[in-house]
Amino acid sequence: MPERLSPVETAKRAAARRAADLVEPDMALGIGTGSTAYWLIRHLGERIASEGLRITGVPTSSQTAELASKAGIALVDLEAAGRLDLTIDGADEFDSALNLVKGGGGALLREKIVAAASDRMIVIADKSKHVETLGAFPLPVEVTSFGWQSTKAAIEDLLPGHDLLGDQITLRLDGEAPFVTDGGNLILDLHLKRIGDPRRLARDLNLIPGVVESGLFIGLCDTVVIGHGDGRTEIIGSANGIAPPGDADFPEPDNLFADLGD
Structure with missing residues (x-):
């Protein structure tokens, strides 16, 4: 029997679900890499199965491409997609100015190219990634x-x-x-x-x-969805708000990206 989610995984899942709900039909979507993006892909797959949501995804790594394809997300490369409506990705750190450190999962170059080709970038993270000053994460x-x-x-x-x-x-x-x-x-x-x-x-x-590129993402992110261990979420950046706890505690299969950064 699968173990119940840890508070950190609960927070990641909650943030990913909140962000997935912001995805609109027919969007061209950049899909990030990492342990939080894993949950995003799962929730997008659920919306595709239950709602018939139609989106086009541009993955930022081969791992993301494999997971997204299995979730039923139609994938194209960036050249075919052109300008993207939105990128959703994780972060290893972010500060109050929404500067980011990324690349713990090893996909920083593609992540930055995709984010720069998007009209908006939403970061999904647990609250531990919010820091006063960047740099604790390598x-x-x-x-x-x-x-x-x-x-x-x-x-x-x-x-x-x-x-x-x-x-x-x-x-x-x-x-x-x-x-x-x-x-x-x-x-x-x-x-x-x-x-x-x-x-x-x-x-x-x-x-x-x-x-080639650094993991400092400056001026690319406009919104962060923060997940908490009790299932709450909050949004900082372009909007603010608190979501109710919902159904955060339940058994789930292992997160294949759990050992990667965001």
Whole structure:
């Protein structure tokens, strides 16, 4: 018998359900990657089955594409979809200005491209992801495999000029081998502890040859749906509100993305 959901999974599920209810018929939708996006895909599949909801989805990773296809979501690539109405994705951290740190699941480049091609971006997260200052979660930076050590050294030289509390940089691994993104790149995780000026750091990182993209999402998100362990949700950004607890506590199958970031 499946175990009942933990408070964190309950919060993720509640946020995902609230966001899924905001999806309108015939939308072109960017679908994120991660443990919270897993619940979004499940709820969209439920709406497709029960309501006949028609949407077109653009997945941000191969894992998302596989799950979304099984849920009955019609998928196309970004070129075929053109401009998207909405992207819904998770985040590893967000601040009160709705700046984000993303990339814990390794899909930050595609996630940022899809978000930038959307009219709106909604983030779904549990309340622990809301921070006063970004940086406690390691900042992912996607880099080319060619010359990655030189790119790492250039980032190390850059960091002392920024308002940070840490400077450790580690190459992300998949077991004993380097983690490789869907785009064939590597990820350096920057353990900064505090990012005093996210906009400036994002700009300066992207000026380094070999850096493909950073996990700082600045000016892309306009709404965050926060889930709580008792099933409540709240929306910050473009609207505000509290939803009733609903039916948050019940058995569910394992979240296949539970070990990934958002």
